[in-house]
Amino acid sequence: TYRAPVSSTSSEQWCPNSYPSTEMAASDESPMVRPTVQELTAAGVEEPPRQYVLPEQDRHGDLLAADEFPEPTPLIDLSRLTDADEAERLRAALQTWGFFLATNHGIEDSLMDAMMSVSREFFRQPAEEKQKCSNLVDGNGKDYQVEGYGSDKVVSEDQVLNWSDRLHLRVEPEGERNFAKWPSHPESFRDVLQEYASRTKKIRDLVLRSIAELLEIDEDYFVNQISNKASGFARFNYYPPCPRPDLVLGLRPHSDGGLLTILFNDDNVGGLQIQRDGRWYNVPTKPHTLLINLADCLEIMNNGIFRSPFHRVVTNVEKDRLSLAVFYAVDAETMLEPAPGLLDDKRPSRYRKMLAKDFVAGLFEHFRQGKRFIDTLKI
Ligand SMILES: O=C(O)CCC(=O)C(=O)O
Numbered sequence: 001t002y003r004a005p006v007s008s009t010s011s012e013q014w015c016p017n018s019y020p021s022t023e024m025a026a027s028d029e030s031p032m033v034r035p036t037v038q039e040l041t042a043a044g045v046e047e048p049p050r051q052y053v054l055p056e057q058d059r060h061g062d063l064l065a066a067d068e069f070p071e072p073t074p075l076i077d078l079s080r081l082t083d084a085d086e087a088e089r090l091r092a093a094l095q096t097w098g099f100f101l102a103t104n105h106g107i108e109d110s111l112m113d114a115m116m117s118v119s120r121e122f123f124r125q126p127a128e129e130k131q132k133c134s135n136l137v138d139g140n141g142k143d144y145q146v147e148g149y150g151s152d153k154v155v156s157e158d159q160v161l162n163w164s165d166r167l168h169l170r171v172e173p174e175g176e177r178n179f180a181k182w183p184s185h186p187e188s189f190r191d192v193l194q195e196y197a198s199r200t201k202k203i204r205d206l207v208l209r210s211i212a213e214l215l216e217i218d219e220d221y222f223v224n225q226i227s228n229k230a231s232g233f234a235r236f237n238y239y240p241p242c243p244r245p246d247l248v249l250g251l252r253p254h255s256d257g258g259l260l261t262i263l264f265n266d267d268n269v270g271g272l273q274i275q276r277d278g279r280w281y282n283v284p285t286k287p288h289t290l291l292i293n294l295a296d297c298l299e300i301m302n303n304g305i306f307r308s309p310f311h312r313v314v315t316n317v318e319k320d321r322l323s324l325a326v327f328y329a330v331d332a333e334t335m336l337e338p339a340p341g342l343l344d345d346k347r348p349s350r351y352r353k354m355l356a357k358d359f360v361a362g363l364f365e366h367f368r369q370g371k372r373f374i375d376t377l378k379i
């Protein structure tokens with residue numbers, strides 16, 4: 001049986017790719033801070049350093065290979081979910097893919113444009129500016145925090161790193177926002193993110209209620225699983241162009257750990273791929289839409305009727321790419337188990353139950369070994 005490692009720093013890492021940066025120290029006396037991917041590309045590297053290169057057996061010939069997304073694109077009008085036909089389209093999207101693209105989600109184009117623009121501006125700043133939000137404690141490369149700017153945490157020699165940097169900020173519970181880690185440049189960053197996050201929270205609740213209705217359980221069942229201690233994180237992913245997209249991944253394959261993820265993608269640059277029946281598909285983008293996907297805890301709570309999609313990000317030679325994922329989770333003390341209303345003699349529970357804090361603790365370790373933790377809970 002799996003025993004979750006005890007680690008205070010990992011207790012809030014709801015996305016297995018969200019481990020912040022520290023280079024493995026050669027010894028305790030000589031910790032080393034690794035350059036960000038953006039710094040590597042700025043220095044003009046022609047070959048990705050060895051730590052980023054996927055082992056040959058994981059490349060399956062052509063890494064980028066993915067199929068075009070089959071019709072119809074799962075596009076859902078969130079303002080029409082009270083109509084039976086739109087709700088049925090949502091059901092089909094969740095059954096087939098575990099995600100959908102949302103239109104009429106209530107965030108004005110101008111707010112989305114502002115969000116993307118301040119995010120781009122943050123990453124465009126000189127390294128010293130960005131380091132003011134660093135996730136390293138005292139900048140020493142040894143201790144790190146859940147929040148802040150940085151790149152992958154390195155925990156072992158054989159770990160394959162992602163071709164991306166990130167800024168990771170808590171947005172929920174609202175009272176626990178740590179503004180010391182929020183960029184002060186550009187100046188409007190803070191207000192724009194606060195406004196944006198208040199909107200994504202409404203979208204979260206709307207979508208969770210719609211899913212409960214589709215499943216014919218109490219409309220508030222999933223929303224009620226979210227206590228006032230539940231966390232939400234905004235994760236800004238920055239993917240610099242890569243000289244060898246055939247050798248690396250922007251984000252390694254994973255499913256998100258929480259309940260629901262609301263993703264705002266750069267619509268000019270593709271890169272996100274989703275797996276279905278063992279094949280990878282390029283996810284289409286559409287200006288001012290949001291991509292909303294189920295995450296592992298919600299898969300457990302709905303007893304696997306709707307699944308949390310396995311996804312990854314590929315890089316490209318020419319363009320940098322930015323995405324903003326807002327991860328919504330439950331609090332650490334929540335028992336993860338299927339909604340009782342979905343279980344009966346004919347429909348037994350498909351997952352072992354587990355406390356959320358034990359689940360989140362196991363996520364990264366399994367991810368690192370190329371496994372999905374949720375698979376180990378299946379009965
Ligand atoms: O950048 C993307 O399109 C996906 C990001 C993602 O999967 C994540 O942050 O967990």
Ligand SMILES: [Fe+2]
Nearest residue numbers: 015255256311
């Ligand atoms: Fe993800």
